[in-house]
Amino acid sequence: MVNRRKLLGQLAALPFLGSLFHPYSAAAKNPISATVGRDYFKELGVRTFINAAGTYTSMTGSLLRQEAVDAYNYAAQQYVNLDDLQDKVGARIAELIGCEAATVTAGAASAITLGTAGVLTGNDPKKASRIPNDLTGMKTEVILQKSHLIGYAHAIKNCGVKLILVETQKELEAAINEKTAMLWFLNAHNYQGKIQYKGFLEAAKKYNIPSFNDCAADVPPVENLWKYTDMGFDLVAFSGGKGMRGPQSTGLLLGRKDLIEAARLSAPPRGDTLGRGMKVNKEEILAMLIALENYLGRDHDKDWQLWDQQIRHIASTVGKVNGVKPEIHIPDIANHVPSLKIHWDESVVKTNPNEVRQALRDGHPSIETVGGAESVNITTWMLNPGEERIVAQRLKEILSKASS
Secondary structure (H helix, E strand, O other): OOOHHHHHHHHHOOOOHHHHOOOOOOOOOOHHHHHHOOOHHHHHOOOOOEEOOOOOHHHOOOOOOHHHHHHHHHHOOOOOOHHHHHHHHHHHHHHHHOOOEEEEEOOHHHHHHHHHHHHHHOOOHHHHOOOOOOOOOOOOEEEEEHHHOOHHHHHHHOOOOEEEEEOOHHHHHHHOOOOEEEEEEEHHHHHHOOOOHHHHHHHHHHOOOOEEEEOOOOOOOOOHHHHHHHHOOOEEEEEOOOOOOOOOOOEEEEEOHHHHHHHHOOOOOOOOOOOOOOOOOHHHHHHHHHHHHHHHHOOHHHHHHHHHHHHHHHHHHHOOOOOEEEEEEOOOOOOOOOEEEEEEOOOOOOOOHHHHHHHHHHOOOOEEOEOOOOOEEEEOOOOOOOHHHHHHHHHHHHHHHHHO
């Protein structure tokens, strides 16, 4: 296996001029339409916006870096064998990250479904053709913590298995039986459950049961790409269209070679399988690889400094409004980037977070943020340089008007 540190050093030496002159720069006037000749979204009546919210699927995730766009366009002009491309790209990704095997999937949820299917079927295509309706001869239960049960766990249930919920280490080990196929872990909720990594993996190894860690939104930091397979998880899933800035409809399934090969039995181009609708085209597969290469080779400290400067600029600007209290924080695991919660005294600033978010959305340019009834929440890692000034000024104007 190639030395990871040496490989990252080689990637860091590659030219990334495309990322410096990004076609989506807010400083340019209609940069996309100027390049392709048509403003397609405007023609369709679809409004674009500045993304101060983060990598949400509903907001189409992230923007592809230019290297990934170039790879996508390159692949669009030529035919290849899909399995051959997946084989070669998977091998390259495994080499870059330092795991046994990898494959590109149709998002992290697809990685969870295909990974679960691979655990159930092993290297038996006949079993793969029977999921989810007939699990005869297969194990039928997946154990996870109650605190890890979120909507994306439905990607496990797609395989027809039963979810067994536990809370303690004792309950986890008591729930393991001859029907147990897999232990599933939600990385973002590591500190919300009573069983953390060590206890979870100890149980998996003790009873020789495959373990799966869902790390969909868990880069940065870059080290997470190999941290959890190195830790001992048999399968790990990441979203491709979040921090790595690959195509939004891609994900990565990493881990044991036998399980990755088994997962591929339920993936396209095979037709009579659970995953037939989870197609990843040649353009997306290649673009995902190049996005990963770009991400691994980036100056991550420099990226962090930019995000931090942007978030502090917004906090400083809105903090000048009487009654407004900006709070900078960094989530522990998922979406681990400089973030901002903006609170205010509604007796002084006579509006609420929902009204502010709507005003930002309805303005020109439109700005998307998130949060609940208590605050307007912002991240800057999906902003183009300079857009933080637009966000800061608009927020200041809206909050100042409400306080006058």
